[in-house]
Amino acid sequence: MDGGTLDAACAAVREAFPDPIIRQFSVKANDVPAVIGAVCGRGFGANVVSRGEWARARRAGVPNARITLEGVGKTAADLRTAVRAAADGEPLLWVALESPEEALALAGMARRAGTRLDVLYRLNPEVAPETLPGLAVGAGGSKFGMDETEIGAAIAAGGGGSSRGGGRDDPPLRPRGIHLHVGSQLGAVDAWRDAVRKGLALTALWRGTIESFDTLDLGGGFPVLAAGEPAPTPERFARELPTMLDAIPADRRPTRLAVEPGRALVARAGWLVARVLHARDRGGPMVVLDAGMTELIRPALYGARHPIVALTSLGRAVEGAGAEAGAEAGAGPGDAIPTRVEGPICESTDSLGTHDLPPLRRGDLVAIADAGAYAASQGSRYNGRPLARTVIR
DSSP states (O other), X not given: OOHHHHHHHHHHHHHHSOTTSEEEEEGGGOOOHHHHHHHHTTSOEEEESSHHHHHHHHHTTXXXXXXXXXXXXXXXHHHHHHHHHHHTTOOOSEEEEOOXXXXXXXXXXXXXXXXXXXXXXXXXXXXXXXXXXXXXXXXXXXXXXXXXXXXXXXXXHTTOSOOTTOOTTSOSEEEEEEEOOOOSSOSSSHHHHHHHHHHHHHHHXXXXXXXXOOEEEOOOOOOOOSTTSOOOOHHHHHTTHHHHHHTSOGGGSOSEEEEOOSHHHHTTTOOEEEEEEEEEESSSEEEEESOSTTTOOHHHHHOOOOOEEESEETTEEOTTOSTTTOSGGGGSSSOOEEEEEEOSSSSTTOEEEEEEEOXXXXXXXXXXXXXXXXXXXXXXXXXXOOOOOOOOO
């Protein structure tokens, strides 16, 4: 992980969504505690989806007051842990709920513990995100979030709104607002803008009847595409907000906004360094590396492409290679040719695509770009392999 690149990415999001907007790092993108600590030390809290991620955020030094819990797969144990933290006087910033049933379960736990929790309600905005189908979590048919009717049922399941001024008869769940997330790797702002409009309208509706309903969490989805490929920046997304907020009556606007970037903060900073195990001719050059889908599953999982550069060629260092190269073509002095790059795992899907590389032999080193997001956090021990180490410089 390159610290300078991490600095620049965090600064870009901070400038696009400045204070008092709440900025939460989506830990699912990279759950290495040292990385969580590095990001959260640059003006972010932590957004987690399980006790495991929560524990890693705490190990990184992030207090509960800067941690939010969401996710479609929260278990009863996850919910109990959130209730216990609130009862102990260290509540999470909020818990985002996915269904009326989850709201009912959490409310029952909180009531028995004699405590209250701040909650958001995840809206499925039913939009058409400009991304791969597997990343389009805001589409109407996805498993994520609730429609407006289900959100009403979830609010009721938690006991409804607070009494004026608060009191001991207040419900165990305090409704604080709406959470939404359109998808990852958004290629345009249109679906995000449509989703935010829906989130603002629903927030305004409930804000009229529930005094505490003051928050809209906009999620993340800011893309990191291959170097040189056009993509909307965090600032481009943020530019849509003022007009949409101005369309809402002042007394119905959310007083708290939040974002949850993950990939946008860490992807470009990460490089996966791998060594060549085999160099073969299969109707053209092919190499097999010692890193593959156990270290970076995205290419095998949904066809994601990561540029690859050579650090050495036939045992000699490649001039200009490394983080400064930043593109596939920077691998050699005019001798790069299309080369199939394969991983070491006993699966035919463990392939990293074809890349322009100089001649390679066993022992040569290559670097796989944009590996700071969804590499370490999705790493596995399949084939009995150890997890790769992360180094921050």
